[in-house]
Amino acid sequence: MNTDKHRVRKRFGQNFLHDQTVIQRIIDTINPQEHDHIIEIGPGKGALTSPLLSCVEKLNVIEIDKDLAAALRTNFGDEKRLIIQETDALNLDFNSFDHTDLRIVGNLPYNISTPILFHLLKYRERIKDMTFMLQKEVVDRICANSGNKQYGRLSIMLQYYCDVESLFVVKPGAFTPIPKVDSAIIKLTPFQHPRYELSDHESFKIIVRESFSQRRKTIRNALRKYLDESVIRKAGIAPENRAENLEVSDFVTLANCYHHMKINSL
Ligand code: SAM
Numbered sequence: 001m002n003t004d005k006h007r008v009r010k011r012f013g014q015n016f017l018h019d020q021t022v023i024q025r026i027i028d029t030i031n032p033q034e035h036d037h038i039i040e041i042g043p044g045k046g047a048l049t050s051p052l053l054s055c056v057e058k059l060n061v062i063e064i065d066k067d068l069a070a071a072l073r074t075n076f077g078d079e080k081r082l083i084i085q086e087t088d089a090l091n092l093d094f095n096s097f098d099h100t101d102l103r104i105v106g107n108l109p110y111n112i113s114t115p116i117l118f119h120l121l122k123y124r125e126r127i128k129d130m131t132f133m134l135q136k137e138v139v140d141r142i143c144a145n146s147g148n149k150q151y152g153r154l155s156i157m158l159q160y161y162c163d164v165e166s167l168f169v170v171k172p173g174a175f176t177p178i179p180k181v182d183s184a185i186i187k188l189t190p191f192q193h194p195r196y197e198l199s200d201h202e203s204f205k206i207i208v209r210e211s212f213s214q215r216r217k218t219i220r221n222a223l224r225k226y227l228d229e230s231v232i233r234k235a236g237i238a239p240e241n242r243a244e245n246l247e248v249s250d251f252v253t254l255a256n257c258y259h260h261m262k263i264n265s266l
Contacts, residue, residue: 006045008177012065013109017047017133019174027051029167029185030105030131037099041089041106041116044068046075048107053082060097062089090115094123102126107133110179114138114154117188124161124190131187139166139184151244153212159248160195160204162188196252203262204255211243211251218242223254231257 008014017023026048032038032055043049043061045068053059053076060083063069069086076082085092090112094102104127108116113134120130134142137150142158143166144150158164167185172178198204211222220229220239232239235253237246246254 013111015175015179022174038103100126101128104130110135129189136182136184139186162190199256200259203259207255
């Protein structure tokens with residue numbers, strides 16, 4: 001299929017990059033090297049795929065849209081170095097790739113960018129870095145610091161596991177069709193060793209989620225069902241604080257208290 005005739009599928013968050021200056025800037029940011037193990041999520045019509053493929057010896061791409069996957073197969077016909085997987089990246093087992101230094105890139109479909117990030121976090125030990133285009137608002141939320149209005153669950157979960165860097169903004173005119181919002185490039189580098197010792201990932205998820213369930217509540221009230229005020233205080237955290245004023249390390253401390261309490265009550 002000729003990609004010019006492709007009917008845009010909104011449900012797949014399809015906004016295709018056409019601005020060559022922006023495309024080159026993204027490629028320069030990724031800085032692909034010949035032996036890198038790069039996986040592109042959502043290659044679409046190949047805006048990033050072609051320049052990436054000219055730098056590396058092998059490239060994996062994952063595309064959910066069967067027409068676009070077919071068009072890529074036609075357009076890159078004899079190119080054995082391009083491995084096209086026609087599947088949903090959200091269901092893909094990234095352990096199925098041989099290497100442990102994966103570089104994941106993509107202009108991500110905005111409607112599923114958060115679930116994809118959480119899915120990828122499960123494989124963080126095999127991932128060297130991730131460079132993504134996301135809605136600017138999502139990048140701002142991921143990179144926000146405590147005390148900032150945008151600081152929340154996404155900031156804490158991603159900042160615990162990764163170094164996060166907001167790189168540059170991309171205006172709507174760089175895409176077809178034109179989206180309604182600004183986009184931005186973010187680089188996420190999973191930490192080789194966690195910055196703070198966490199006893200249990202599930203407890204961390206619960207504590208972070210509940211702390212932000214109602215932003216205006218104090219930690220004492222938001223976590224009433226999970227932790228006693230006295231335990232919070234003993235851990236060195238003022239229970240009168242709101243979640244938005246706590247650091248990532250405070251959430252780790254609270255999650256560890258909760259986990260130990262659960263174990264001891266068994
Ligand atoms: N990379 C292309 C570009 O920059 O022009 C296309 C980017 S477009 C924003 C997102 C792409 O992701 C589309 O090709 C879409 O079909 C694909 N996509 C959407 N959901 C997906 C999923 N769950 N798994 C894999 N690909 C997906």
